[in-house]
Amino acid sequence: MDDKDDDKDMALLAGYEALDSTTISDALDAAGLPSGIGGMVPVWGHPKVVGFAATVELAPVTDQTAGTHIAASAVAAGGPGNVMVIANGGRTDVSCWGGLLSLGARLRGVRGVVADGACRDIRDARELAFPVYARGGVPATARGRLRQVSAGEPVRIDSVTVARGDVVVADESGVVFVPRARARDVLLAAQALDQRERAIADDLRAGVPLDAAMRDARLAGIEEH
Incomplete structure (x- = not known):
């Protein structure tokens, strides 16, 4: 990947950073794509995370053979x-997900983690200012219980x-x-929706009644006559 590709990638992420997940969800809905997931929340503070997915799949341990710690190689890459x-x-x-993974990820410049499961060492993540989204916290280690x-x-x-x-x-x-x-198309749709919502908010602040300002057709970008 050359510098121009890197610049395009960062510009794409910057576009998404300016939007809320709700606006992006509405754009995904309009595109016929899955509209998002609830229940994975920041385990400390209110950090927002935007980036390109680096994926890891885990499963229960089937034997007691020791191996590389879960997610370690993915974090290193x-x-x-x-x-x-x-x-x-x-x-x-x-x-x-735990504290050493948070430290390793922070040192690699990784932007955060979204875990469909529980995490531990929440204080470590907070002190590192490393965003962790998870289903909750739990002290139990993955060692002997999970495998990559x-x-x-x-x-x-x-x-x-x-x-x-x-x-x-x-x-x-x-x-x-x-x-x-679909990232570019969804971004453009979300940006257009964001502009419409901001215009409605401006009207409300200017005294336009809610039912007059907030119409489904307007939110959908349908031209009204």
Whole structure:
């Protein structure tokens, strides 16, 4: 990938950084794509995370053979622009992300993690200012309980299939995943929707009644006569 591609990627992410997950969700809806997932929340503060997915799939341990720590190789291969996406089936009785992974990811320039499961070492993540979205916190270690199935392959997060390089946006409202091949079109649609919503907000502040300002056709960008 050359510098021009890098610049385009960063410009794409910058466009998404200016939008809320709710607006992107509406644009995904309009495009017939999965509209996002709730229940994975920031485990400290209110950090927003936007980046390209680096995927890891986990599963229960089937034997006691020791191996590389889960997600370690994926974190080591990650870098600026990435968000780790950990598929653990929503399991909350064991941690699928911890403090050393947060430190390793922060040192690699990774932007954050979205974990479909529980995490631990929340204080470490907070002190590192490393954003962690998860189903909750739990002290139980993954060692002897979880194994890594794959890294860099498509994963299933709730009802959404996420591939490496898809755009991830996580904020207080939830998490949205945008297929990379549709990322530009969805961004343009979301930006247009954001402009319409801002115009409605301006009208409300100017005294226009809510039912007059907030019409479905206007929100949808349908020209009214």
